[in-house]
Amino acid sequence: MTEITAPLSDRSVSFHTSDAAEKRLRARYAAEKRFKAYGVIAIAFAVSMLAILLFTLFRTGISAFWQTEMQLEVTFDAAVVDPKGTGNPADWDRGAFQGLANEALYKAFPEVTGRTDRRELRGLLSPVAGAFLVNYALENPAVVGQTVKVWLPTSDGINQIAKGNIDRTLPESNRPVNDTQLGYLDRMESQGAIRTAFNSTFFSASDSNYPELAGILGATVGTLLTMVVTILLSLPISVAAAVYLEEFAPKNRLTELIEVNINNLAAVPSIVFGLLGLAMFLNFFGMPRSSPLVGGMVLALLVLPTIIIASRAALKAVPPSIREAALGMGASKLQTVMHHVLPLAMPGIMTGTIIAMAHALGETAPLLMIGMNAFVTAPPTGFLDSSSALPVQVYIWADKPERGFVELTSAAILVLLTFLVAMNATAIYFRKKFERRW
Amino acid sequence: MPITYTVGTLLILTALGYLLGRRKAVTVAGGNIASLHSVPSYYGSFSALWVLLPTISLVLLWLALKGPVINWAVVDGMAPEAVLGWANASIPPGELEAVRARVAEGAGALTDIQRQLLLINITNLAAGQAQYVNPAVVDILRPAAAHMQDLRSLTDWALFGICVSLAAAALFITRGKIGPAFRARNNVERIVTFLLIICSLIAILTTVGIVLSLVFESLRFFTKVPVTEFLFGLQWSPQTAIRADQVGSSGAFGAVPLFAGTLLIATIAMCVAAPVGLLSAIYLSEYASGAVRNVIKPVLEILAGIPTVVFGFFAILTVAPFIRDMGAAIGLDVSSQSALAAGVVMGIMIVPFVSSLSDDVINAVPQSLRDGSYGLGATRSETVKQVILPAALPGIVGAMLLAVSRAIGETMIVVMAAGLQANLTANPLASVTTVTVQIKSILVGDQVFDSAKTLSVFALGLVLFAVTLVLNVVALRIVQRYREKYD
Amino acid sequence: MDTQTMTKPAAENGTKSAKMSARGVKVFYGEKRALHGIDVDIYENEVLALIGPSGCGKSTFLRTLNRMNDTIDICRVEGLITLDGADIYDPKLDVVQLRARVGMVFQKPNPFPKSIYENIIYGPKLHGLATKKDEFDAIVEQSLKRAGLWNEVKDRLMEPGTGLSGGQQQRLCIARAVAVSPEVILMDEPCSALDPIATAHIEELIDELRENFTIVIVTHNMQQAARVSQRTAFFHLGDLVEVGNTEEIFTNPRDERTQGYITGRYG
Ligand SMILES: Nc1ncnc2c1ncn2[C@@H]1O[C@H](COP(=O)(O)OP(=O)(O)OP(=O)(O)O)[C@@H](O)[C@H]1O
């Protein structure tokens, strides 16, 4: 080794403390800083996108919980409302109520007389105000034959202008409400005949072509029914499968195949599950289209692999000593699993299941494939009824041209996200509460 | 006899089986329970399972097959005159000739579409909804509808009878078997294990179901459109006419523009997701303090938990207009359904996926390698770039492949933000369509389920399934190998 | 730490100058104290062996010498450690430069998953020790020769370093450390994963490396400490019990704990 000499053994001046090395070091630290900045930028990008997303949804969605209403003096002319004169609400001419609302509007603006002018004026009032008037009369049957002040929803355009969702300073041609109508609006406002009220319709109604009448009740019920089917099918099957694969299965070709298969199934695009549902459940077995039953079945298959994988992980986390102890006391393998291992793994399984259900809750594409984009104006009453679902409702509304549906879409998303947050919070609570250190 | 009653009866019989089995065991033991091989409840369960399982399987099987079998029996049992009469009133004259020519075959003379129409009419009649049926054919179809109702009630009663006798037989036989030496527990456990196996096979059945339904319908499609045209054709316009005599009745089914569009959007998505996801993962695992990690990771998880339909809405509400305005500001003409907008939003959606997979992969790189590098005087970024990333490369490649597969199969974002027009272009500012968009747009809306157009959906689905499957298998292999290396 | 009482490290042994020295070094892992105040000098061109029962803090001390402990979040170091008289925990001192001057070889061989050649030039490339291909070639040859590995691998320099045997991998790691041309090399039980022949090989190597480098080695093997080191430090439960010439420690220990340990009564 003596033939090795300089520069390695030259200790007169350490290379690492030389000026050249110092300079190089500065460059290296600059590179370091740059690289770190990339990381910060990447994270900032992801976080700010989430922030923008949530912010936009809040900004556009929050106003949907309020509805602009106008106060009109409606005369419930008994001859019009109840042409048969039976006094029984079932015999009312419901179609006539819109006319009553219009008359009340004309009365508030007596100077507006011409046909076209009156059409312009009607633009202030919701074209489905009659439906609200019917409900009002049903609740207060005594009003028939009287004249009362009633708060009625404004048209979508007025609603958006009044809530500031549409800028009233836009050029006239770019907004749904023209200058004359704005004038009417201002006049009513100055008379205190315009107010913003809580939009209870949003929670009590189902889909509609009119934003004032549209709500999420039907879709929410549809989603709940679907989820019930999903969990009833997927949870027992997945847990059984996980128990078998983790505790009983011999290591052979078949179980290996099952495992590979489960892993791959977890990554199959969800729309393909929709095609499966369409071809198998609907076309082959002739099950009812658009029904929560079929939707739930498709979603159950979709979340099956996720729950199986989570359940297996939970079972695996139970230490072997527990099994040995139970087996040592003369319990059979099945008893050991059912009495000791499974209960201990249950929190983990529940956590995995809730997360999987949250995933299923947001799934849209497979439900579209089996026709759950049905236009349902009333909540489904059973598992075989035509039904929609919350995420599908979001999709349907996002497609509608009326300005009012933009805020409804955002609001429906906010509701959907609230469900998701609640579910995930439950999962986290479970995980924290039952977290166990062996 | 609705099936719910049958099921209810079976449940009662099951409970009865449990009680009887248990009682028999206790009686046989004659006060000395210890002389039994198993605890009495196992004898009860043994009886109960034998009552329930065979019958309930039968019920499920019948539920699944009832529709197709009865439909087939009703339609094929129709008199040729009735079929002809219905056809005269219901199908276009152009198609009538073909039916007339083979009138002796009865319903066999009908095409699949016609058959479906006929069936819908009969089903509506049978359900008492004559208002949905062309009045001209109501009387012709009455017998068939009655036949359908008869068959339904007959089979339901038969099912009830068979199930109850099966259950009774099971009660009887299991009761006879129960004795002190009978190994009830082992028997019950064998049955339960069998059930567990069945459940774990459902995953396989799902795959088989997917493959079968896709392949089966695709084959029907390929009898109408050659495979080569589908895979290599450059024209996609699936607007087939409803009636054969309509002009322009043959659509074009060259799927290359769809594949290209899918790839374009997936590429844009990966251009966003790969760097952002990977760099975040690196920052979180190599730079961030525990506190920062504890904040950022849940934030990324929230991003991962947002439904794709929400991202789709985000794309049309915010990102697409933003990109269009930006384009306009620098004088570019950006389509309002540009591939760029859809791709970017999809990328944002995939970021947490990439970052959590990469995080796992990076954390699997042993600490000793980092120590070795730091010990030689490397900075963090040098260690990351020259030691950790090369060591983690296979795992990262696997993660990226999984992400690509995710991007290809994603539906809602593209359905909402990408276009419908099949343009063969690589311009990210133009509007393109994707495989999933076409599947959705063709299927949504009530379609007669037999045209080349609707069938093409399954061919697209098959391609989608095959491609994502290959990507997943390869990616999972790579990741698994990688893990084994550092275990 | 009270700086007033800290004097500039004085040579314990007049003839040599201290390359590194530690004064009152305390190390904490979170709340737990792993070292209770260590004073020791490390002389140039000498091998210092650290011995002591498991968990007594040898690795901890070794890692404070090139601030590898910085990578552990909960670890905190108090006291003074100098390299050529300069405080290495001085915030102005650069840790990257420090680690280039004080290299480290770990207990488990940890070659990078790259070729042998790339493993060796990794450090020199970072620190700009060479720029041209033939310079790198020279460094690779020199370092591998120094680590006694050249003859075994000279025909397979482009093969992955992970494909070598355990002993060869460890020598590769030594070569890798040497290639950076550090002033001090720290070795944490470099032979614990190796068989006796490979161990002998590395011991020989350490003896040769002493000519150019200052070496600190942690070992559990008394014979090894006796064979390779000039001075030995005995650690016990986070305390430095005794440090002195190896011969003296092994033949005539002053502390009975040292005696107990080297005669195998515990540890
Ligand atoms: N990363 C760490 N976090 C917390 N405590 C640690 C850490 N590393 C070491 N310790 C603790 O510090 C003490 C000294 O550990 P150290 O590794 O220095 O011992 P050692 O003398 O090298 O032992 P061995 O001979 O077994 O390698 C031990 O009690 C150990 O538990």
Ligand SMILES: [Mg+2]
């Ligand atoms: Mg140690």
